[in-house]
Amino acid sequence: MTTLIQEVEPEPDSAIKRWLVSDRGATISAAVLFLVMWQLLTLFAPRVPTPWAVVKIMWIEVTGGDYGSVRRGEFWNHYAATLQRYAYGLAIGFTAGVLVGALIGASNIARALISDTVLVLLALPAFVWAFLTTMWFGIGWQAPVLTVAFTAFPFVAVNVAQGVRAITPDLRHMSTAFGVTPVKRFRHLILAGITGYVFAGLRFAMIVSWNGVLLSEWFNGQVGVGFRTRYWFDANRYPGFLGWVISFIIFVVALDRLVLTKLQARAFRWRKTNDELDKELLATVG
Amino acid sequence: MAKVTVSKLAKLFPPPIKGGDVVRAITNIDFEVDGNVFVSIVGPSGCGKSTLLNILSGVDTPTSGSVTVTEAGKPAKLGYVFQDARLLPWRSVMDNMMYVRDDASEESVANAAKYLSMVGLDHTHEMFPGQLSGGMQQRVGIARAFSVEPDLLLMDEPFSHLDAMTARSLRDHLQDLWSRTRKTVLFVTHDVMEAVQLSDRIIVLAPGGVIYDDISIDLPHPRKASDPKVATLQAEILGQFENMQIPAVE
Ligand SMILES: Nc1ncnc2c1ncn2[C@@H]1O[C@H](COP(=O)(O)OP(=O)(O)OP(=O)(O)O)[C@@H](O)[C@H]1O
Ligand SMILES: [Mg+2]
Numbered sequence: 296m297t298t299l300i301q302e303v304e305p306e307p308d309s310a311i312k313r314w315l316v317s318d319r320g321a322t323i324s325a326a327v328l329f330l331v332m333w334q335l336l337t338l339f340a341p342r343v344p345t346p347w348a349v350v351k352i353m354w355i356e357v358t359g360g361d362y363g364s365v366r367r368g369e370f371w372n373h374y375a376a377t378l379q380r381y382a383y384g385l386a387i388g389f390t391a392g393v394l395v396g397a398l399i400g401a402s403n404i405a406r407a408l409i410s411d412t413v414l415v416l417l418a419l420p421a422f423v424w425a426f427l428t429t430m431w432f433g434i435g436w437q438a439p440v441l442t443v444a445f446t447a448f449p450f451v452a453v454n455v456a457q458g459v460r461a462i463t464p465d466l467r468h469m470s471t472a473f474g475v476t477p478v479k480r481f482r483h484l485i486l487a488g489i490t491g492y493v494f495a496g497l498r499f500a501m502i503v504s505w506n507g508v509l510l511s512e513w514f515n516g517q518v519g520v521g522f523r524t525r526y527w528f529d530a531n532r533y534p535g536f537l538g539w540v541i542s543f544i545i546f547v548v549a550l551d552r553l554v555l556t557k558l559q560a561r562a563f564r565w566r567k568t569n570d571e572l573d574k575e576l577l578a579t580v581g
Numbered sequence: 582m583a584k585v586t587v588s589k590l591a592k593l594f595p596p597p598i599k600g601g602d603v604v605r606a607i608t609n610i611d612f613e614v615d616g617n618v619f620v621s622i623v624g625p626s627g628c629g630k631s632t633l634l635n636i637l638s639g640v641d642t643p644t645s646g647s648v649t650v651t652e653a654g655k656p657a658k659l660g661y662v663f664q665d666a667r668l669l670p671w672r673s674v675m676d677n678m679m680y681v682r683d684d685a686s687e688e689s690v691a692n693a694a695k696y697l698s699m700v701g702l703d704h705t706h707e708m709f710p711g712q713l714s715g716g717m718q719q720r721v722g723i724a725r726a727f728s729v730e731p732d733l734l735l736m737d738e739p740f741s742h743l744d745a746m747t748a749r750s751l752r753d754h755l756q757d758l759w760s761r762t763r764k765t766v767l768f769v770t771h772d773v774m775e776a777v778q779l780s781d782r783i784i785v786l787a788p789g790g791v792i793y794d795d796i797s798i799d800l801p802h803p804r805k806a807s808d809p810k811v812a813t814l815q816a817e818i819l820g821q822f823e824n825m826q827i828p829a830v831e
Contacts, residue, residue: 473661566671
């Protein structure tokens, strides 16, 4: 006896569903959902400022006005100070992470000696570094910069080590057997092999360390986004507090989505989607 | 026309476990290959076949003895096909071809394309290895090795990871390429049938890395697996192997 199975054409997903799972659709709908939840929350928790109150005060912070003690232009001064510390911290953490990651990836002895330490560092939250560096260096530029550097470092190192390990002895042997020149090897075997991992490391470093610079400025700054956040907190003005924090988060997320995610996807064209990479990293951390 | 001279070659590896015996991968072998011949090296797993090719290609060094691979007195240019494709995963097929070539001129690109075309991969230039099937990747590996126009071509069980049908088709590709280019080939396999079909000469290695036999095969190329003459010879040589004393692998 034979059974005939009716062939069913797979239905394409509806347009709405496709938009929702597209990159842009997901970002926009997540933002809208967040705002709605926030607005709802303020109905039950009166001390939580409404989104509108936050936008209002941030508008005054940016343009200068008669609310509080902000002078015109100060908003950008605070931002510039924080971004500079953030950038220097990332640069230091990134450089150290690339060097140490390359070492761990390339040498078993180095891996035995330092990879556990790096894993422990991976688990240390930024606020620990904010405390420690403030204790060590007191007030000044060192604490925020080094907090970011220490927080960022292990994420870069872990990713770069993984990248170096992807360059297997087999591929090196192949290059030797064909007599590929050292210059070509460096460019096509080493650099091209680790670029994607380097971007992945940088992305995660950025995302885990942004709160480090704010916390550290909270403790010891006289200028900066973190300092301004504390200013409004101490003044019992929560819209200002929230506004500064959220503006910085938006900045970091935008930088990630608009620049780094794209660079990483390009460098990893040969491999996986960014989503898969995110999952992989979350698995190493969690 | 490469000339390969292997004399008193030995290779020892350190014991795999502490206090164990050193591993004798190759024990004092001598042989010579001269001219555009297709030579197979057959033998059971672990008898030092890959080690021998690695030493010939400079990836590994001998413990004692010497090997020379020359082309008219100068060091020969090598091509190598591995057991797996060994392509750079982050480079396109064409970039992988160009990676092993000395110049990046238009002619050189056209030449690489020609070899890709010979193995039926015209439409894959811009694809990444991960987007190709295992058999297609292996074909890129074969095209890459031929495209450097080597004086000596080393092949290490290039078809052993493939299904029988793909392996057969690649074997035909290989014979076709070889009859057009006639390079000196050292072809490692543990498949006696394959060796008989492809080679002019078969060097048989036994466990411990010693030469057990050295057989000449005098049939015209290309040879079909279904050709009765080939089949008869295969049966005959397989028969000789049944008498080969192979110590049990522990
Ligand atoms: N890098 C190494 N370190 C230690 N021992 C090795 C190494 N490479 C090979 N050997 C040992 O040398 C012997 C020969 O290995 P080889 O890979 O040359 O065998 P083979 O004939 O190619 O086997 P197969 O047919 O399975 O590929 C084996 O016993 C193997 O364990
Ligand atoms: Mg082998």
